[in-house]
Amino acid sequence: MTYTYCRQCKKRMRKFRDDNDGGRVFYVCPNCGYRGTFLPDRNFLSDEWPEEVFDEAVRKGVLTKKGRVL
Numbered sequence: 001m002t003y004t005y006c007r008q009c010k011k012r013m014r015k016f017r018d019d020n021d022g023g024r025v026f027y028v029c030p031n032c033g034y035r036g037t038f039l040p041d042r043n044f045l046s047d048e049w050p051e052e053v054f055d056e057a058v059r060k061g062v063l064t065k066k067g068r069v070l
Contacts, residue, residue, distance in 0.1 A: 004027050004036070004038055004045060006029040006031065006032060006034050006036075007034060007036070007045070007047075008029070008032050008034045009029065009031050009032040009034070011029060011030075011031040011032070013027040013028060013029045013030075013034070013036065014027065014028055014029070014030050015027055016028050016053070016057060016062060017053070017056070022040065023039070023040075023041065024037050024038065024039055025037070025038040025040065026038075026049055026053050027045075028057070028062065028063065028069060029069070030069050033063075033067055033068055033069045035047075035048055035049045035054070035063075035067070036048075036049075037049060037050075054067075
């Protein structure tokens, strides 16, 4: 199993969800709150999330509206 590590604090990130087509995987760092989108086809982690994914995380109680991890 491969883990994704936070760019800011270097701790292991937690997977929040992935797209149905497997094109993107959304991660959040429980330590510092960094959010990243992993693109498996490019093996690349980009910063931030699209607004609809952030809103879903707030609804599910993973993040606060200010982006702090709960």
